[in-house]
Amino acid sequence: MKVRWITVGYLVYLALPIALLFIGSFGDLWLNTLLPTGFTVKWYVEVAADPSFRRAFSTSLFVAVVTAIACVAIGLPLAYTVFRAQSQKIRALARILYQLPVALPPLVLAFGFILAFSSDALPWLGSVWLLIAGHIVLWMPYFLQTVVADMQRLGLRTLEEAAESLGSSSLQRFFHIVLPAIRHSILSGLIIVTALSIGEFQFSNLVSGFLNRTYPVVLLQAFYGATGFACAATVILLALALTASVTGAYAARGAARASTGKG
Amino acid sequence: MDERPSVRLENTSFTYPGGKAGVFDIDLEIAPGELLVCIGPSGCGKTTLLKLIAGFLPCATGRVLLSGEDVTAVSVRDRQCGIVFQSYALFPHMRVWENVAYPLRVRGIELADRRRQAEAMLDMVGLSGYGERLPAALSGGQQQRVALARALVFKPRVLLLDEPLSALDAATRVSMRDEIRRIQKQQNIASLLITHDQDEALSLADRIAVLHDGRLIQVAAPRVLYDYPADAFVASFIGRANLITSTVVASDAVDTPIGRLVTPPHAYPVGTSVQLLVRPEKIEPAASLAGENNFPATIVHDRFFGASRELELAVGQGMLKIDTPSREDFAHIHVPRQAVQFLPTL
Numbered sequence: 001m002k003v004r005w006i007t008v009g010y011l012v013y014l015a016l017p018i019a020l021l022f023i024g025s026f027g028d029l030w031l032n033t034l035l036p037t038g039f040t041v042k043w044y045v046e047v048a049a050d051p052s053f054r055r056a057f058s059t060s061l062f063v064a065v066v067t068a069i070a071c072v073a074i075g076l077p078l079a080y081t082v083f084r085a086q087s088q089k090i091r092a093l094a095r096i097l098y099q100l101p102v103a104l105p106p107l108v109l110a111f112g113f114i115l116a117f118s119s120d121a122l123p124w125l126g127s128v129w130l131l132i133a134g135h136i137v138l139w140m141p142y143f144l145q146t147v148v149a150d151m152q153r154l155g156l157r158t159l160e161e162a163a164e165s166l167g168s169s170s171l172q173r174f175f176h177i178v179l180p181a182i183r184h185s186i187l188s189g190l191i192i193v194t195a196l197s198i199g200e201f202q203f204s205n206l207v208s209g210f211l212n213r214t215y216p217v218v219l220l221q222a223f224y225g226a227t228g229f230a231c232a233a234t235v236i237l238l239a240l241a242l243t244a245s246v247t248g249a250y251a252a253r254g255a256a257r258a259s260t261g262k263g
Numbered sequence: 264m265d266e267r268p269s270v271r272l273e274n275t276s277f278t279y280p281g282g283k284a285g286v287f288d289i290d291l292e293i294a295p296g297e298l299l300v301c302i303g304p305s306g307c308g309k310t311t312l313l314k315l316i317a318g319f320l321p322c323a324t325g326r327v328l329l330s331g332e333d334v335t336a337v338s339v340r341d342r343q344c345g346i347v348f349q350s351y352a353l354f355p356h357m358r359v360w361e362n363v364a365y366p367l368r369v370r371g372i373e374l375a376d377r378r379r380q381a382e383a384m385l386d387m388v389g390l391s392g393y394g395e396r397l398p399a400a401l402s403g404g405q406q407q408r409v410a411l412a413r414a415l416v417f418k419p420r421v422l423l424l425d426e427p428l429s430a431l432d433a434a435t436r437v438s439m440r441d442e443i444r445r446i447q448k449q450q451n452i453a454s455l456l457i458t459h460d461q462d463e464a465l466s467l468a469d470r471i472a473v474l475h476d477g478r479l480i481q482v483a484a485p486r487v488l489y490d491y492p493a494d495a496f497v498a499s500f501i502g503r504a505n506l507i508t509s510t511v512v513a514s515d516a517v518d519t520p521i522g523r524l525v526t527p528p529h530a531y532p533v534g535t536s537v538q539l540l541v542r543p544e545k546i547e548p549a550a551s552l553a554g555e556n557n558f559p560a561t562i563v564h565d566r567f568f569g570a571s572r573e574l575e576l577a578v579g580q581g582m583l584k585i586d587t588p589s590r591e592d593f594a595h596i597h598v599p600r601q602a603v604q605f606l607p608t609l
Contacts, residue, residue: 155350162352164339165317166366167417176365180356 018238024231036228043232053233055211056218059128060240063204063214064197067135068190071143074136076186079147080178083156095148102141106203109134113207126209134207135197142196143189150185195241215240267331268292269453270316270421275325277315286311286477289325293421296451298444299482300464303474304500309457312474313423316455318342329420345414345452347424351406353398359409360385360394366417384412388446404435411443415450422447422454428463440467461501465489473497495606498540503573505546505583506606507539520581525555526603538606543573544586545602548593556598 025043027036047053082094101109113134117125124130159181163173201216208214215237222230270293278285286308293299301309314320316327318339326335334342353362360381361368367377385391388408398406407427414422427443428436444467447454458464464471465485472482473496481493492498495506509519511531517524517539524539531537549557563582564575576583576596585596 154355155352158348158350158352159354161319161339162346162348163354163365163369165342165344165346166369166413167340167343168365168369169340172369176369177354181354183356 021231021234021238024227025235027228027231030227040228043226043228044236046229047233047236052213052218052221053215056213056215057236059208059212060198060215063128063132063135064194066132067139067197068193070132070136071140071193072186072190075140075143075147075189078140079144079151082144083148083151098144099141101137106138106200107206109137110203110206113203125207126212128208128212131204131208131212131214134203135200138200138203139193139196142192146189146192147182147185150182154181156181191247198240199237268328269295269297269330270455271326271328271331272312272316273326273328275315275327276323277311277320278323279311284308284311284477285323286315286474289315289479291472291479291482293453293455295453296448297469298447298454298456298467299470299472300456300458300468301472301474302458302461302464302500305459307474308477309459309474310425311477313346313425313455313457316421317344317346317423343417343419345417345419345422347407347410347414347422347427349426349429351398351410351430353406353409353413355398357398358394359390359396359398359401362398362409363394363412363416365413370417380416381412384416385409387449388412389442402435403431404439407431407439408442411446415446415452419452422450422452424454424456426457426459428458428460436463443467465501471501473500475500491604492540493607495538495540498606503543503584503586505539505541505543507541507581509537509539511535511537519579521578521583522558524598524603525600526605527600529605531605537608540604540606541583541598541602543584544571545599546583546585546587547597547599548585548587548589548591549595549597550593552595554597556600557595558598559594560596561594562592 024030024036026039026041028038028040028042030036078098082091082098085091085094113130114125116122117130156178159177160173163177168176199216200214201220204214205217205220208217219230219233219237222233270291272289272291275289276285276287278287284306289312291299291312301312303309311320315322316329318327318334318337322335326333328334329342329344354365357365360378363384364377364381367380372380382391382394385394388411390405390408390412393401393405393409398409401409410427424443428439431439440463443456456463456467468485470482470484471488473480473488473493475496481488481497483491488497489502492501492504495504498504499506507519507521507524509517509524511529511533512518512523513533514530515526515528517526517537519539526539551557552559558578560576560578560583562574563577564573566573571586571588572590574585574587576585578596583596
């Protein structure tokens, strides 16, 4: 019974700020009262009409999508190499190296980028591609972790040995066995990367140029204006992140169904 | 019919880097249609042997021949060995029939044809109607059958089974054991089965190869192996055994910790130290001390198995294991003279 109340309490704690945001985004006036007064959708209309928000929205999506694609393109061969490494020591070392960005505050990475790319030799600070490069470094560990763990769980190595003994070439093994077997973890890795990229603030705030600020960076400016406007802008970010999570959940459920079968 | 051995290992060795582990100077043949069971304690090199034949490991010395062809330098892919892995290694994303048809798919056989062949193979292993399922929806025994069907569908030169029954529960294991034998006989394919289970080895094998510390100790038919073990290791690893160190006192008698034993006539000189083997089921309870090789005995351990009892007895200065159907307790035992075997000395 106690456990249930702890759960309920935690859920309320979790939902309350979000609920307030939601209410606030539809409130006409909110000054020194517990709840806002009046109902309006004007804040959403204003956010949608604001050119800097529109621009940030598409920048964020662009950064997230390109980061996700790059994580697959770079991360998949990387994960496979780490998984296949013969020596236990090399595997452990590779693991520590690729997990390092998780322990590093994005702030540290941002300072590094500012130092390296504000010089005349590498004057790329402020470009959207540099922003993407940073996001790849930040979120790659999560992708690798998801995929490598799945490879281990499946016993991919034995599956490949089996396929090899049955006469398949290394290319056939990759497309017939490896890729289909880990397709679900690739997908969920992608969801994680996308969701993290959309919500990232610290790094983007320091590294993005004025014309390609991401959505959370622009959102911060909104807090200096009307409360309702800020709430509406935040709810939009929330919806964006939520869409990513729900898609992820469906993908995971589909994966579970596929692996347990129908019979 | 091809008279060349399906598998032939010539002086084959492999050593794992940095360690003493591996297999050394293996000479072994598997005849067409023969089921050879390789048995040994864990770490003895059984699986290494299998990997050398399959090509997963390179030979350090010696050669591997399949149907007379030297395949020492041939890749795993081109060796055409059907392998059943310990974990079955079924492809989780493929349906059962797709798993079985996979070797045909990579050989470029048309969809309809390979589907038909896969279904026929599934029928043979007793899984008709299961083709559309995913491997995860099958029981352990059924997955095992799928793995067998997949390993046989492309008519491999040899079937290699790596501890195929170890992941199954006890009841399934025994029925699967008979299934493997039936399928192997029906396909008439040379097979190597790796196990550490002596019951499995004795009941399945045409011949058994005993491996110990990377070396072949003895290769023989199950009955020969049991009745005439090459050394104390084989004697105690295959079946239960009383190994008795003794000293020769006459041409038909030895002194042992349990007392003086009359033996079949032998040629060892008096004073030699010899090792004797007496199988527990050959020792009999006796009513009294009267008679040859009768000794007083005290029961120390008593394990009841229904059809038989396994007893441990204190006899003289030593201990004896005996198997007997007798339910009564007794104070004397009889060791028939013919039950006493001399183990070859090194």
